[in-house]
Each structure stands twice: as C-alpha cells, then as structure tokens.
Amino acid sequence: MKNSLVLEVxxxxxxxxxxxxxxxxxxxxxxGEIVGVAGPxxxxxxxxxxxxxxxxxxxxxxxxLFGSLDAAGLRENRKYLGTIIEDPAFFPEMSAKQNxxxxxxxxxxxxxxxxxxxxxxxxxxxVGNKKxxxxxxxxxxxxxxxxxxxxxxxxxxxxxPTNGLxxxxxxxxxxxxxxxxxxxxxxxxxxSHILSELENLATRFVIVNHGKKIDEFxxxxxxxxxxxxxxxxxxxxxxxxxxxxxxxxxxxxxxxxEGMIHVFDPNIEASDIADTFVKNNLKLSHLSRNSHNLEExxxxxxxxxxxxxxII
Ligand SMILES: Nc1ncnc2c1ncn2[C@@H]1O[C@H](COP(=O)(O)OP(=O)(O)OP(=O)(O)O)[C@@H](O)[C@H]1O
Numbered sequence: 001m002k003n004s005l006v007l008e009v010x011x012x013x014x015x016x017x018x019x020x021x022x023x024x025x026x027x028x029x030x031x032g033e034i035v036g037v038a039g040p041x042x043x044x045x046x047x048x049x050x051x052x053x054x055x056x057x058x059x060x061x062x063x064x065l066f067g068s069l070d071a072a073g074l075r076e077n078r079k080y081l082g083t084i085i086e087d088p089a090f091f092p093e094m095s096a097k098q099n100x101x102x103x104x105x106x107x108x109x110x111x112x113x114x115x116x117x118x119x120x121x122x123x124x125x126x127v128g129n130k131k132x133x134x135x136x137x138x139x140x141x142x143x144x145x146x147x148x149x150x151x152x153x154x155x156x157x158x159x160x161p162t163n164g165l166x167x168x169x170x171x172x173x174x175x176x177x178x179x180x181x182x183x184x185x186x187x188x189x190x191x192s193h194i195l196s197e198l199e200n201l202a203t204r205f206v207i208v209n210h211g212k213k214i215d216e217f218x219x220x221x222x223x224x225x226x227x228x229x230x231x232x233x234x235x236x237x238x239x240x241x242x243x244x245x246x247x248x249x250x251x252x253x254x255x256x257x258e259g260m261i262h263v264f265d266p267n268i269e270a271s272d273i274a275d276t277f278v279k280n281n282l283k284l285s286h287l288s289r290n291s292h293n294l295e296e297x298x299x300x301x302x303x304x305x306x307x308x309x310x311i312i
Pocket of ligand 1: 016039040041043044047048193
C-alpha cells in the first residue's frame with residue numbers, strides 16, 4: 001500500500017454564478033503524505049475541501065477516493081475520511097467526554113475506550129470532565145480534531161485549522177497536528193492562508209490562487225528555495241559557468257532566463273566569485289545576496305499569479 005493514491009482530484013472545476021471558485025484543479029495525495037494547501041482568502045481551498053468531502057456534490061471533473069470514482073463508491077469511501085471544515089456542533093453544557101460519547105453512539109463506533117484514547121491523543125485528558133462552554137478556542141479546536149478522528153479515519157481533511165485562534169491556540173493546534181502526523185498513519189490534507197503555518201507540518205505544498213494551482217513543491221524543494229544565494233550579472237554567462245566549475249569547483253549554481261547567475265554553494269564566498277570573474281576579464285554589473293523568507297515567497301507567488309492571471 002506504500003505510496004498508493006488515497007485521493008485523486010482530476011480537472012475539477014466549480015462555479016458559483018459568475019464566480020469561478022475552482023478551475024481545472026488537479027491534486028494527488030499518496031498514503032502517509034501531509035499535503036498543505038496554501039492560498040489567500042477566496043483562493044478556493046474550502047471549495048476544494050467541500051468537494052472532496054461530499055459537502056458540495058455538484059462540480060465538473062472527477063474525484064477518486066481510495067480508488068473509487070463512481071458516486072456509490074465515493075459515498076462508501078467517504079467513511080474513511082475525517083473532516084473538519086466547519087465548527088462541529090458541541091453541546092455547551094456537556095463535558096468534552098459527554099460530547100464525544102454522544103457522537104460515538106451517533107456514529108456507531110463500538111469501542112467504548114475510544115473516547116479516553118482520543119482525549120489523551122489530543123491532550124485533553126485532564127479536562128475531559130470540564131464543560132465545553134468553558135473551553136478556550138484552542139481546546140475547542142482540539143476537541144474538534146478528536147471528533148474527526150473518532151471513527152479512525154485514514155484521511156484527515158482539515159480546512160484552516162488555526163483560523164480564528166489566538167497565538168497560544170495556534171501553537172497548541174499546530175503541535176497536535178505535528179504529533180498526529182508523526183505518531184499515526186494518518187494521511188492529512190490541510191489548508192491555511194498562511195504558508196508558514198504549514199511549514200513544519202506538511203511533506204508537500206500546493207499553492208492555490210483564484211481557483212487554480214499555481215505551484216507545488218515538496219518539503220525538500222521548499223528548503224532549497226529558502227536557501228540564501230548570491231546573484232551575479234556578467235556579460236558572458238557561458239564563460240562564467242565554466243569558471244565556476246573549473247576555478248571554484250562548484251556546480252551548485254544556475255543561469256536564469258534573465259541572464260543572471262545564482263550561486264547556492266554555501267562554501268564559496270561572494271568575493272571569491274567576483275575576483276574570479278574579474279580576473280578572467282568578465283564584466284560584473286551586479287552582485288547581491290538573496291534570501292527568501294517564507295511569507296515573502298508566498299506573497300510573491302500569489303501576487304505574481306494575480307498579475308499574470310491570464311497566462312497561468
Ligand atoms: N456558496 C458560495 N456561493 C457563492 N460564492 C462562493 C460560495 N463559496 C465560495 N464562493 C466563492 O468562491 C471563491 C472561493 O472561495 P473559498 O471559500 O473556496 O476560498 P478559500 O480559499 O477557502 O478562502 P478563505 O481562506 O477565505 O476561506 C470565493 O470567491 C468565494 O467568494
């Protein structure tokens with residue numbers, strides 16, 4: 001089952017009146033992956049998640065869940081989904097335990113010990129007998145996660161887990177999701193309008209804007225993109241590339257379409273590169289250091305997509 005596809009979203013589009021909420025959207029999720037979907041407000045994340053979970057039944061394109069494509073198979077296989085898209089309805093006067101017990105019976109989960117296990121898993125064992133109305137937002141969200149896991153789903157679909165939480169709640173929920181990802185076999189699809197929220201959680205990232213997928217990268221690729229590097233502009237990039245390889249023994253560089261050279265090798269000083277170029281009669285017209293931070297990168301990606309909307 002390793003790397004088997006749990007979810008396939010093929011060419012899915014959804015329109016609300018004139019509003020194109022999702023456009024020719026493709027996404028594959030493999031078993032064990034934690035896929036983070038990031039995009040600004042109105043990008044289409046909730047629409048995507050609602051389609052996957054069956055809350056929005058009318059759309060164009062295909063959806064395959066645990067191998068099933070047809071309506072009956074999708075309905076059946078949605079049993080293996082745990083979803084948190086809207087706040088679940090908990091009874092304020094009942095304790096966390098009583099609330100979960102209510103849903104355990106309602107959803108036909110036989111294992112009576114499940115509630116205690118879940119409360120421990122989400123870090124609410126000590127407050128299990130406390131009334132829901134006295135819970136902080138972070139505690140409420142952790143209880144919502146416990147509920148989503150009550151039937152031991154295989155895929156957790158979680159829309160904006162930290163939305164509306166205060167900083168302490170954000171940390172609590174982020175830590176819990178990291179723990180779940182580490183300690184369980186869950187496959188997780190999670191969204192956020194803040195890419196850095198997903199940074200230490202997801203194994204793969206999908207960037208969405210205006211209903212379209214505008215970029216996709218793995219955790220490793222993200223780390224590479226965030227590496228700092230030196231940017232050079234010279235009059236002869238072929239010769240410069242040759243010098244980097246022969247004189248400075250590095251292949252950790254790229255020549256961009258704009259004729260810039262980006263050198264990623266952390267063992268080489270910018271001054272050595274510049275000296276080598278100048279000594280070999282290259283004309284150096286630009287030298288700078290580039291270091292991306294995650295939010296800048298995200299804003300660049302989503303703003304570029306906005307300005308280049310027609311061609312993406
Ligand atoms: N039920 C609806 N009726 C009309 N328009 C809708 C509906 N649901 C979503 N939209 C529109 O579709 C687009 C995508 O919305 P969606 O809620 O999927 O985005 P999102 O990425 O989840 O945003 P947010 O981070 O604000 O929740 C938006 O322009 C939104 O206004």
